[in-house]
Amino acid sequence: MKFPTIKLRKKSKISKELKSFNQSKWIRGFTIAAAAIWVFYAFIVDLLPYSLSDFFQKWFPATTINESLVWVICALGLNIVVGYAGLLDLGFVAFWAIGGYCAGWFMSDFFHQTSIHFGSTAAPEQPGIHLSFWIVLLIGAIICALFGVLIGAPTLRLKSDYLALVTLGFGEIIPQIFYNGENIAGFNLSNGSKGISPVDNVGLFGKTLGPFDLDWKYLIFVCLAALMVFISLRIRSGRLGRAWLAIREDELAASMMGVPLMKSKLAAYAVGAFSGGIGGVAFATHVNGVFADRFSFSISIILLAMVVLGGMGNVWGVIVGALAIAWVNSTGLPAFGETVNNVLGTSINFPSYNFLLFGGILIFMMLYKREGLLPESRLKQILHETDDSTSNIGGH
Amino acid sequence: MANSSTRFSARLLIERSVATLIIGLVFFWLAINLVKSPSQFFQSSIIGISNGVLYALIALGYTLVYGIIELINFAHGDLFMLGGLFAATFITVWFKQETPSNTGYAVFFLCLIAAMGFCATINVGIERFAYRRLRKAPKLAPLITAVGVSFIIQFIGIRWNGSGPKTWNSVLPSGEFTISSVHIPYTTVISFLVTIPLLIFMTFIVAKTRRGKAMRATAQDADAARLMGINVNKTISFTFALGGALAGAAGLLFQQTRGLTNYNLGYQLGLIAFTSAVLGGIGNLSGAVLGAILIGLIQGLNDGLPIGLGQQWSQTVVFTILILLMVFKPTGLLGKPMVEKV
Numbered sequence: 090m091k092f093p094t095i096k097l098r099k100k101s102k103i104s105k106e107l108k109s110f111n112q113s114k115w116i117r118g119f120t121i122a123a124a125a126i127w128v129f130y131a132f133i134v135d136l137l138p139y140s141l142s143d144f145f146q147k148w149f150p151a152t153t154i155n156e157s158l159v160w161v162i163c164a165l166g167l168n169i170v171v172g173y174a175g176l177l178d179l180g181f182v183a184f185w186a187i188g189g190y191c192a193g194w195f196m197s198d199f200f201h202q203t204s205i206h207f208g209s210t211a212a213p214e215q216p217g218i219h220l221s222f223w224i225v226l227l228i229g230a231i232i233c234a235l236f237g238v239l240i241g242a243p244t245l246r247l248k249s250d251y252l253a254l255v256t257l258g259f260g261e262i263i264p265q266i267f268y269n270g271e272n273i274a275g276f277n278l279s280n281g282s283k284g285i286s287p288v289d290n291v292g293l294f295g296k297t298l299g300p301f302d303l304d305w306k307y308l309i310f311v312c313l314a315a316l317m318v319f320i321s322l323r324i325r326s327g328r329l330g331r332a333w334l335a336i337r338e339d340e341l342a343a344s345m346m347g348v349p350l351m352k353s354k355l356a357a358y359a360v361g362a363f364s365g366g367i368g369g370v371a372f373a374t375h376v377n378g379v380f381a382d383r384f385s386f387s388i389s390i391i392l393l394a395m396v397v398l399g400g401m402g403n404v405w406g407v408i409v410g411a412l413a414i415a416w417v418n419s420t421g422l423p424a425f426g427e428t429v430n431n432v433l434g435t436s437i438n439f440p441s442y443n444f445l446l447f448g449g450i451l452i453f454m455m456l457y458k459r460e461g462l463l464p465e466s467r468l469k470q471i472l473h474e475t476d477d478s479t480s481n482i483g484g485h
Numbered sequence: 486m487a488n489s490s491t492r493f494s495a496r497l498l499i500e501r502s503v504a505t506l507i508i509g510l511v512f513f514w515l516a517i518n519l520v521k522s523p524s525q526f527f528q529s530s531i532i533g534i535s536n537g538v539l540y541a542l543i544a545l546g547y548t549l550v551y552g553i554i555e556l557i558n559f560a561h562g563d564l565f566m567l568g569g570l571f572a573a574t575f576i577t578v579w580f581k582q583e584t585p586s587n588t589g590y591a592v593f594f595l596c597l598i599a600a601m602g603f604c605a606t607i608n609v610g611i612e613r614f615a616y617r618r619l620r621k622a623p624k625l626a627p628l629i630t631a632v633g634v635s636f637i638i639q640f641i642g643i644r645w646n647g648s649g650p651k652t653w654n655s656v657l658p659s660g661e662f663t664i665s666s667v668h669i670p671y672t673t674v675i676s677f678l679v680t681i682p683l684l685i686f687m688t689f690i691v692a693k694t695r696r697g698k699a700m701r702a703t704a705q706d707a708d709a710a711r712l713m714g715i716n717v718n719k720t721i722s723f724t725f726a727l728g729g730a731l732a733g734a735a736g737l738l739f740q741q742t743r744g745l746t747n748y749n750l751g752y753q754l755g756l757i758a759f760t761s762a763v764l765g766g767i768g769n770l771s772g773a774v775l776g777a778i779l780i781g782l783i784q785g786l787n788d789g790l791p792i793g794l795g796q797q798w799s800q801t802v803v804f805t806i807l808i809l810l811m812v813f814k815p816t817g818l819l820g821k822p823m824v825e826k827v
Contacts, residue, residue, distance in 0.1 A: 177625060243812040250557055253628070254763065255811045258804035261756070269797045386752070390632055397629055441648070444640035451633030452615055455626045 119318065123311040126154070131304040148424050149416075151303040152375075157415035158310035159372045164395040164411035165317040165404065166364030171393065172402035172468075173325060174357035175337030176244075177253040180260020182388040183240070184233045184362045186267055188369020189379040191229035193285035195220045196373075210292040222291040222374065226313075230366040237362025241355050257389075264384035279381060286378025310371055314408075317364050321404050324360065333357055334467070337402075391418070394447065398454055400461030402468045409463060422446070504813045518790045525791060527667045533785020534778060535673040535742075538680040541777035542735035543758035545687065545770060546608075546728030552768035553704045553724045554620060559631040560611060562755015563638035564729060568604045568736020569746045570645050572596050573653050576741075582656045589656030593741065597679065600733035608729025609722050617718070635752070642748030650747040657741050672742040683734055684774060687727065691770060700724055704768065753800075757784075760807045766820025775818060780806070 130151050134142050163185055170178045193199055196209070198217035206213055208221030220228070244255045271281030279285070291298040291309065298305050324330045332353040335343035344350050373379050391414060399410020426439020454461070460469040519526045543565050550558045575596045576582050582589045615634055619627040661670040691697040699720045702710040711717050739754075740746055761780040765772025780803060788796045810817065
């Protein structure tokens with residue numbers, strides 16, 4: 090039996106860290122940064138000389154920023170499951186998909202047999218269920234949280250590897266159900282590979298935000314991300330959060346100290362899935378539809394990479410990791426390739442090096458900087474422990 | 486105390502009855518199909534089993550590696566894909582064999598050895614450069630490294646094969662023979678002829694040789710094995726070589742019997758093979774073969790039977806089995822119950 094190895098002299102550091110979670114501080118910083126970006130994109134970028142605004146259009150288009158924020162929301166959810174509670178989840182895409190389809194079901198003409206309208210921007214004569222974006226957000230999040238519990242329940246008795254496998258299994262099954270869902274015993278659940286498109290516009294203070302109102306949607310997405318940050322930080326410093334950290338570090342010891350394993354683990358799944366649902370609904374309004382073939386295993390892996398590379402367990406690290414990877418994936422690599430090709434006169438297809446880049450980053454980070462870019466101090470110690478221990482992240 | 490034990494037995498009773506119900510329903514489904522169209526039933530079984538032996542070759546690689554260092558080697562499926570690409574290049578591009586002939590068969594067997602060697606070398610290399618340094622690290626680290634390695638191998642696959650699927654001509658005979666209206670292709674027979682000696686040979690290595698004994702000892706307790714004078718690093722390398730060689734053979738067989746290569750084949754088949762390894766009880770060699778043949782059978786029957794979910798649900802069926810198994814019997818069919826080490 091190995092005792093938890095957080096050394097006493099580190100205590101002062103941890104309490105200092107806790108103090109720095111002073112809420113007004115991060116809220117102020119976050120708001121200033123978010124507002125600055127919004128003001129820049131909504132007002133300033135059009136006033137800039139052409140060369141400068143073109144630079145931003147090419148390297149940091151507003152649509153990429155919004156998409157990155159969706160990734161941030163989902164990565165924060167995965168961080169709760171993997172980073173806080175230490176439960177390896179390889180199927181997070183399932184929640185993203187369920188959230189997306191909630192938007193598809195409740196914000197479009199899809200169920201054309203009925204006509205239900207509530208606070209929606211859609212015209213009243215349109216068939217289908219049309220609820221307000223904000224209600225759908227809540228419905229999606231709650232349905233996902235229920236699914237999180239449902240998926241979590243059978244895995245609770247399992248050790249880390251098997252747990253990863255079962256989540257992976259669910260992550261494969263749920264998108265496939267949507268993909269084949271055109272005719273489930275005669276019922277059209279998901280419109281199959283055609284997907285559901287378009288979804289309704291978002292209503293905000295009487296404004297109707299179409300697919301191209303990127304600035305206002307940015308504001309919505311930033312607020313959702315802030316909500317997730319708030320939830321993450323608040324829960325972490327509370328009773329439940331401390332229970333998660335205890336489970337992560339040594340499950341056996343935690344249960345002996347009276348931490349309710351079942352309840353805490355299920356709560357981790359539920360809260361993680363909650364944010365997956367929010368991200369899914371947000372993404373559906375971002376791309377104006379849901380398409381089954383987008384929900385692949387690689388999304389789960391990319392999310393995991395974001396959490397791991399940024400710094401598992403540390404909210405700010407995860408945000409940095411998510412923004413960086415999402416940007417590289419959607420804009421950074423193609424734009425970089427285009428620039429290099431223009432300068433050198435070559436025609437290398439840079440996006441095809443995606444796999445090499447990701448694989449390389451994952452391997453080298455694991456070999457040389459396992460704790461991520463902005464590590465959490467507690468986790469850093471565990472990850473560099475070389476002895477066996479019984480923790481989920483830390484041992485056998 | 487009495488209360489808790491009755492609660493425990495009640496739970497056991499529920500689990501037992503649900504498991505029995507599920508198995509009963511599966512047999513009911515099989516029986517209906519058997520009565521309805523026996524020839525289709527046996528035809529689907531043949532296809533399923535011939536897939537199953539292929540899965541068995543890959544599943545053994547997973548189970549060997551998991552047994553010895555407790556790592557889900559995500560890159561193993563991609564190694565299989567690389568084996569297929571190597572076989573295609575070896576037979577069609579280097580030796581220019583595209584039709585069944587005596588030279589074709591000779592090249593096929595030459596390629597079997599070459600592909601096994603090729604994949605074994607790569608697998609040992611991966612272990613040496615990526616996994617070995619993480620052996621003492623927390624579990625998440627080698628797992629994520631394996632995902633990284635898998636990406637890099639897929640990248641090599643894209644460079645080698647292009648981003649879409651490619652079809653190839655086979656040097657194996659394409660005909661079939663018929664036993665009372667059940668068609669058995671020659672390629673299926675050849676798959677058996679290649680796979681079964683390989684499986685026997687591998688069982689022999691693990692069960693009878695000194696190396697095999699060292700492998701079993703290392704799997705049981707690496708530290709104790711080291712104290713007994715076993716070279717643990719060498720033994721683990723040898724295990725990866727064995728697993729890689731089997732993946733190479735599987736790659737060749739797949740490429741020649743289906744005539745298809747694609748960079749993302751490894752991921753799909755790898756997951757199915759891993760499920761088979763878990764079904765049989767991970768770490769257990771005969772369990773992996775049994776699990777693979779069962780999974781192949783279930784898949785074949787589901788795809789081919791008149792009353793079945795059909796091919797588009799194939800993956801869902803496999804993963805549902807995996808989840809049910811995890812809930813009811815996490816140790817697999819032939820696995821021993823695990824005692825938590827403290």
